[in-house]
Amino acid sequence: GSVIAGYPNTLPVTVEEMIYHTRAVVKGVERALVVIDMPFMSYQVSLEEAKRNAGRMIKESGAEAVKLEGGASMAKTIKAIVDIDIPVMGHIGLTPQSIHKLGGYKVQRQREKLLEDARAVEEAGAFAVVLECVPEDIAKEITEELSIPTIGVGAGPHCDGQVLVIHDLLGLLGDFRPRFVKRYVDLRAIISEAVKQYIDEVKKGIFPGEEHTYRL
Known part of the structure; x- marks a missing residue:
């Protein structure tokens, strides 16, 4: 949203926008797994709506999995989507769709809550989980405890995988640079x-x- 469309945050992004952009990604992929993010309010209202939107996004975009934000509070939603044979990637820690509740883009340091969320996401059937803006010691503990892969975004070196936004990596967005971003070229x-x-x-x-x- 904020990278491509110029929105102030991810909240205005629609299902239709995600489908459009993901279709383009799928056309250029040879072997990578394509995961489509479920936008704000596309899965929070009800389990039925979450399943319907997840199914539509997979069917119309060509992606192979969906990603949604939230830990223990979203466990039932994750399970409902997994139960209709759609792979789900979880996302805990700093969840951009919750920035107003979190008070902005801040490092999430609540160890017990993060551990509870990580366990809940795995138990619900997620095949992997994103850890965003989490202290490295907590991310390490979660990674060692879970049997599913952890993908770090500003979560230190101990996660199973790492993510950087390509525009940040390539230096396309000007001078703003979060601590966890490394710019490889300007x-x-x-x-x-x-x-x-x-x-x-x-x-x-x-x-x-x-x-x-x-x-x-």
């Missing part, structure tokens, strides 16, 4: 310089040149 500057050079060459009559022009 593509924003490279792209900006290329566009400036293009504009300059057009104004000076350098582009298009002979090699870019059709003849009779």
Whole structure:
């Protein structure tokens, strides 16, 4: 939402938007597992609505699994979706759809709650769980206890896997950079310089040149 569509957060994202973008991802995939995020209010209202939306998103997007946010409070929802043969990835810790309740994007340090949420997600049938903005010691403890993989987003080096938003990794979003983000290249500057050079060459009559022009 905030990366592609310019929303202030993920809350305005719709099921239709997720399906559209995921279809494009699926077309470019050769072997990677494609997981589609269930947007805010697409699974919280009722189990029936959660199942209906999960089924639609899998059917229309081509993804192979859904991801939804929440721990113990979402265990019944996870189980309901898994019971209709749709794989579910969990997401605990800092859950972006709950930012108003959490008071913003803050590190989540409640050890007992995080452990309870992680256990509940696994017991409900999730095949993996994202740990976002969790202290590394707690993430390590969860990873060692669970039998399903943990995927870390700002959760230290002990998780089974790691996630970075590609736009952060490539330096496309300007100077804002959370502590857990590592920028591997500054593509924003490279792209900006290329566009400036293009504009300059057009104004000076350098582009298009002979090699870019059709003849009779």
